[in-house]
Amino acid sequence: MASSSQSPFQDEVQINTIEMHTAGEPLRIITSGFPQLKGTTILDKRKYLKKHFDHYRKLLMFEPRGHFDMYGVVLVTPDVEGADIGAIFMHNEGYSTMCGHAVIALGRYAVDHGFVKNPTSPETRVGIQCPCGLVEAFVEYQPGGSNCDNGRTGAVRFKSVPSFLFAAGLTVDVPGYPVQTVDVSYGGAFYAFVTDSNVGVALKSSPMRAVAEAAHAVSEAVKSKLTISHPDSDDLAFLYGTIITDGKDAFSSNATANVCVFGNRQVDRSPCGSGATARIALQYFKGHIGLGQSRTFESGATGSIFTGKAVQEVTCGQFKAVVVEVGGKAYYTGSNTFSLEREDTLGHGFLVL
Structure with a gap:
C-alpha cells in the first residue's frame, strides 16, 4: 500500500x-x-x-x-x-x-x-x-x-508490426508444473506459449487465479532461461507474459481458446491482440497455417472473440516475419x-x- x-x-x-x-x-x-x-x-x-x-x-x-x-x-x-x-x-x-x-x-x-x-x-x-x-x-x-x-x-x-517466432521448443523447468517445452513468439511484445495440459490447468474450468499463477510461473522460468533480443531496440527485448492455449494450433474454422497473463499476474479479459499476433506468427512458422488463413481466437476468461491472419511475409532483422491482421470490437x-x-x-x- x-x-x-x-x-x-x-x-x-x-x-x-x-x-x-x-x-x-x-x-x-x-x-x-x-x-x-x-x-x-x-x-x-x-x-x-x-x-x-x-x-x-x-x-x-x-x-x-x-x-x-x-x-x-x-x-x-x-x-x-x-x-x-x-x-x-x-x-x-x-x-x-x-x-x-x-x-x-x-x-x-x-x-x-x-x-x-x-x-x-x-x-x-x-x-x-x-x-x-x-x-x-x-x-x-x-x-x-x-x-x-x-x-x-x-x-x-x-x-x-513484423512478427516472428523467436524460440521453438525451448526446454524449461517450471517448479511445481509438468511443463517441458515452450515456444516464444513476438507480436509487438514477446510471449511464451504453453498448452493448458502442460501446466495442469483447464482453460474453461480451472479457477482463473490458478491459470494466472501457472502462467506467471512459466514466465519466471523462461526469463531465467532465455535471453531475448530484438533487432530494432533493446527496449523491446523482454518477455511480457505467458499465453496458455488449448493446443489447437492447426488450421481450423473452429475457435481456439487462450488466456494471456502479463505484468504482475494480470489476466487479459480479451483474447489479447498482441498475443493473437504472436500466436499467428507461431502458427505460421510452425507450418500450421498459411497466408490469408483466418483463425478465430476465444478468450478463456470471457469467451470474447478476435480474428487473426498472416497477410504478408516480411523480415525483421535476421528473422523471417509476417505482418498479421487482427480484428475485434471496442465500445x-x-x-x-x-x-x-x-x-x-x-x-x-x-x-x-
Whole structure:
C-alpha cells in the first residue's frame, strides 16, 4: 500500500479519462491532466514516464480508481510518418510495448474525436505509433453520427508490426508444473506459449487465479532461461507474459481458446491482440497455417472473440516475419474526472493481491 508521508504529486491533480473496453478488456484513455513527457522518440517518452511520473500510473491503474487488472494509455505526439496518434500503454506492473486491444479501441476513439482529419467510408485508416512501431488500424466508419455513433458496430482491424517466432521448443523447468517445452513468439511484445495440459490447468474450468499463477510461473522460468533480443531496440527485448492455449494450433474454422497473463499476474479479459499476433506468427512458422488463413481466437476468461491472419511475409532483422491482421470490437463505457486530496495517502494507489 502507498503510505508515504510525502506526496509525489507537487500540483493539484485533476485527470480526465474516456473509458472503453475491447472484448471485455478495459482501456482507460487519459485525455487531460497528465504531465508532459519529454523525449525525442516514443521510447524516450516511455523511459521518461517510467523514471519521473510512475506515480501517475499507480494513481490511475491501482485502487481506489482502478483495480489489479486495470489497463490504460496516455496519448503522445507521434514522431513517425503516417501516425495520427502516439500511445504509451500502462498496466499493474509497468509499460507495454504493444497492445492490440488498446489499438482496436484507440482506432475508434481517434476517428470519433477528430484525430483523423478526413475520415472515409466504409473504413478509415488510423496510424497509431506504439512503442514497438507504427500500427495501422482500419475503423468501420459511418459518417453523419455523433461521437458514439460513428463506427457503431465497434469493428476495427489492425495490421501490426513484423512478427516472428523467436524460440521453438525451448526446454524449461517450471517448479511445481509438468511443463517441458515452450515456444516464444513476438507480436509487438514477446510471449511464451504453453498448452493448458502442460501446466495442469483447464482453460474453461480451472479457477482463473490458478491459470494466472501457472502462467506467471512459466514466465519466471523462461526469463531465467532465455535471453531475448530484438533487432530494432533493446527496449523491446523482454518477455511480457505467458499465453496458455488449448493446443489447437492447426488450421481450423473452429475457435481456439487462450488466456494471456502479463505484468504482475494480470489476466487479459480479451483474447489479447498482441498475443493473437504472436500466436499467428507461431502458427505460421510452425507450418500450421498459411497466408490469408483466418483463425478465430476465444478468450478463456470471457469467451470474447478476435480474428487473426498472416497477410504478408516480411523480415525483421535476421528473422523471417509476417505482418498479421487482427480484428475485434471496442465500445465506450463512460468517462471520469479523477482528483486527489492532499491528505489522502491511500489515494496515491494500492493493490490488494
